[in-house]
Amino acid sequence: MTQYDVIVIGAGAAGLFCAIEAAKRGRSVVVVDHANKAGKKILMSGGGRCNFTNLDITPENYLSANPHFCRSALNRYTQWDFIGLVAGAGIAYHEKELGQLFCDNSAKDIQQLLLSELAAAGGELKLETSVTKLVALEQGFSMNMASKPVQCSSLVVACGGLSIPTMGASDFGFRIAQQFDHEVLEYRASLVPFTWNNKDKEHWSALSGVAVPATVTSQTKSFSLDLLITHRGISGPAMLQISNYWQPGESLTIDWLPSIDVAEQVQQDRHEQGKKQLKTWLAQYLPARLAEFFVEQLKLQKTLAELTKADVERLATHLNQWQFNPGGTEGYRTAEVTLGGVNTNEVSSKTMESQKQPGLYFIGEVLDVTGWLGGYNFQWAWSSGWAAGQVC
Ligand code: FDA
Numbered sequence: 001m002t003q004y005d006v007i008v009i010g011a012g013a014a015g016l017f018c019a020i021e022a023a024k025r026g027r028s029v030v031v032v033d034h035a036n037k038a039g040k041k042i043l044m045s046g047g048g049r050c051n052f053t054n055l056d057i058t059p060e061n062y063l064s065a066n067p068h069f070c071r072s073a074l075n076r077y078t079q080w081d082f083i084g085l086v087a088g089a090g091i092a093y094h095e096k097e098l099g100q101l102f103c104d105n106s107a108k109d110i111q112q113l114l115l116s117e118l119a120a121a122g123g124e125l126k127l128e129t130s131v132t133k134l135v136a137l138e139q140g141f142s143m144n145m146a147s148k149p150v151q152c153s154s155l156v157v158a159c160g161g162l163s164i165p166t167m168g169a170s171d172f173g174f175r176i177a178q179q180f181d182h183e184v185l186e187y188r189a190s191l192v193p194f195t196w197n198n199k200d201k202e203h204w205s206a207l208s209g210v211a212v213p214a215t216v217t218s219q220t221k222s223f224s225l226d227l228l229i230t231h232r233g234i235s236g237p238a239m240l241q242i243s244n245y246w247q248p249g250e251s252l253t254i255d256w257l258p259s260i261d262v263a264e265q266v267q268q269d270r271h272e273q274g275k276k277q278l279k280t281w282l283a284q285y286l287p288a289r290l291a292e293f294f295v296e297q298l299k300l301q302k303t304l305a306e307l308t309k310a311d312v313e314r315l316a317t318h319l320n321q322w323q324f325n326p327g328g329t330e331g332y333r334t335a336e337v338t339l340g341g342v343n344t345n346e347v348s349s350k351t352m353e354s355q356k357q358p359g360l361y362f363i364g365e366v367l368d369v370t371g372w373l374g375g376y377n378f379q380w381a382w383s384s385g386w387a388a389g390q391v392c
Contacts, residue, residue: 004028006392007141007152009131009172011038013381014364015158016114021389022154023121030124032131032145035168039111041160044167045378050107052086053079053382054375055099061372062380063244065185069344070369070380073352077386079379089113100374134176140359154392156361158385161338163189169332173366177342180357185368187340191377192243193235194252194326201327203297205231210287214238215258221245224258229290232330240373243329244339254322256294257285263316266304274305278315294318337377341368352388361388 006022008015011033023029031038042050054061057079062070083101086093091113092104103109118125126145134143140153159173174184196204207229215224216238228236234254242252273281278300282291295301298318300311307315329335342362346355352367354360363384371377 002148002150004030004150004152006154006156007032008156008158010158010160011125012158012160012364013039013042013378014385015156016118017382017385018156018158018363018389018392019123020114020117020121021386022392023118023123030126032126032129034128034130036128038115038125038127040167042111043107045107046102048107049102050110051100051102051375052110053082053101053379055079055095055101057376057379061376063339063370064344064368066344069349072349073383073387077383082379082382098374136357154359154361156363156388156392157366158363160365161187161341162332163335163338165332174341177362180354180360182346182354182356183343185340185343187338189329189332189335190244190339190370191240191336191373192329192331192334193230193233194239194243195233195328195330197325197327204229207289207293210290211236212256212287212290215255216242217253218242218245219250233326237373244370244372252324252326254324256319256322260285262319263312266307266312270304274303276304278302278304278307336373337365337370339370341366344368350387351391352384361392363388
C-alpha cells in the first residue's frame with residue numbers, strides 16, 4: 001500500500017501551488033489529475049499570456065455567500081508575494097491595464113515555474129490518473145489511484161469548477177464535498193458572454209464585430225468597460241464582469257454613450273448642427289454601423305432640427321438606458337469560472353480545512369469564492385493553495 005502525507009486532486013493553479021508549499025515543509029506529496037497536462041487553464045489563460053494576478057486585490061473583488069471568507073488567505077499570501085516569485089524566476093511581465101499583470105512571453109512561463117518548484121520541493125505529479133473508491137479512515141483517507149490502493153493523511157480537493165469541460169473540468173470536487181456532507185451552493189457558468197434572445201438575434205447579429213466602450217448595469221453592480229457584439233450575443237470585458245452579478249431572467253441596462261447625456265447633447269448641438277442627419281451626428285460618438293442601426297431601429301431618419309421632444313426622449317432612453325434581455329449565457333463551454341460551489345461556512349478561512357472532516361481541504365475555484373475578471377481568480381488559487389499548503 002502506497003502512503004503519502006498529502007494527496008492533492010487537481011493539478012491546476014491551486015493544486016500545484018498547495019503541493020509546492022506542502023512539499024517544501026517536507027511532506028510527501030502527490031498531485032493527481034485525470035488530464036494529460038498540468039495547468040491547462042493556466043496555458044490558455046489571458047489569451048496565452050496568463051493574467052496571473054492584479055496589483056489591486058481587495059476582498060471586494062470577490063463574490064461569495066460569505067464575503068469575508070477570502071480575507072485571511074488574500075492577506076497572508078498577497079499579490080506581492082506571487083509577483084516576487086514570478087520576478088525572482090526571471091519571468092518578464094507587464095501591466096496591461098487596470099492593474100492586470102500578464103507574462104511578456106507566454107503563460108507557459110507560469111506553468112513551468114510551478115512545475116519546476118514542485119519538482120525542486122520533491123513533490124510528485126501523476127497525470128492521466130483517476131481517483132476512485134475514496135473513503136475516510138479513522139485517520140486520513142484511502143482511495144484507488146489508477147486502480148491501485150493508496151492512503152494519505154491529508155486530502156486536498158483542488159478540482160476547480162465546470163468551465164471548459166474539454167480541458168478536463170468535472171464536478172468531482174463538488175461530489176467529494178457532498179460525500180463528506182458539505183453543502184454545495186448553487187453554481188453556474190460565469191465570467192461568460194451573454195446570448196441574444198430570439199427577437200434581438202434577428203436584428204443584432206449583423207453588427208457582429210462592433211466594439212464600443214459602454215456602461216453595463218445589473219440590479220446591484222455597474223461596469224464601464226468595452227463590450228463586443230458577436231453573432232451569438234454580447235461579449236467583452238464589461239459583459240463578462242457583469243455576468244458575475246447577473247441573475248438568470250434579469251435584464252441589464254446598457255449605456256452605449258456613458259460619457260454623454262444624449263438628450264442634453266442633442267439640445268446643445270441642434271442649434272449649430274441642425275441640418276445634420278441624426279445618423280451622421282451619432283457617428284461622431286459611435287461606430288458608423290451602430291449609429292445607422294440605432295437610427296433604423298428607432299425609425300428616426302431625420303435631421304437634428306427635425307427631432308421632436310418625444311423623438312429626443314426615445315433616442316436618449318435607447319442610447320443611455322437600453323434594456324438588454326439576454327437569452328442566457330454561452331455556459332460552461334466558454335465561461336472562465338464557475339460561480340458558487342462548496343459553502344465556505346463549513347471550511348476554515350485560515351487553513352481551508354473542512355470543519356466536517358479532519359484532514360480534508362478545499363482550495364481554489366471549487367469553493368464558493370469567485371473573483372472579477374483581471375487576475376483575481378488566479379490570485380485566489382495562489383492564496384488559498386498557499387494557506388492549505390502551510391498545514392496540510
Ligand atoms: P483549475 O480548473 O485550474 O484546475 C482543476 C484541475 O482539476 C484541472 O487540472 C482538472 O483537470 C482537474 N480535475 C478535474 N476533475 C478531476 C478529476 N475527476 N480527477 C482528477 N483531476 C480532476 N483567471 C485569472 O485570474 N486570469 C486569467 O487570465 C484567466 N483566464 C482564463 C481563461 C480561460 C479560458 C479560463 C477557462 C479561465 C481563466 N481564468 C483566469 C480563471 C482561472 O483559470 C481559474 O480560476 C483557475 O484556473 C482556478 O484554479 P483551480 O486550480 O481551482 O482550478
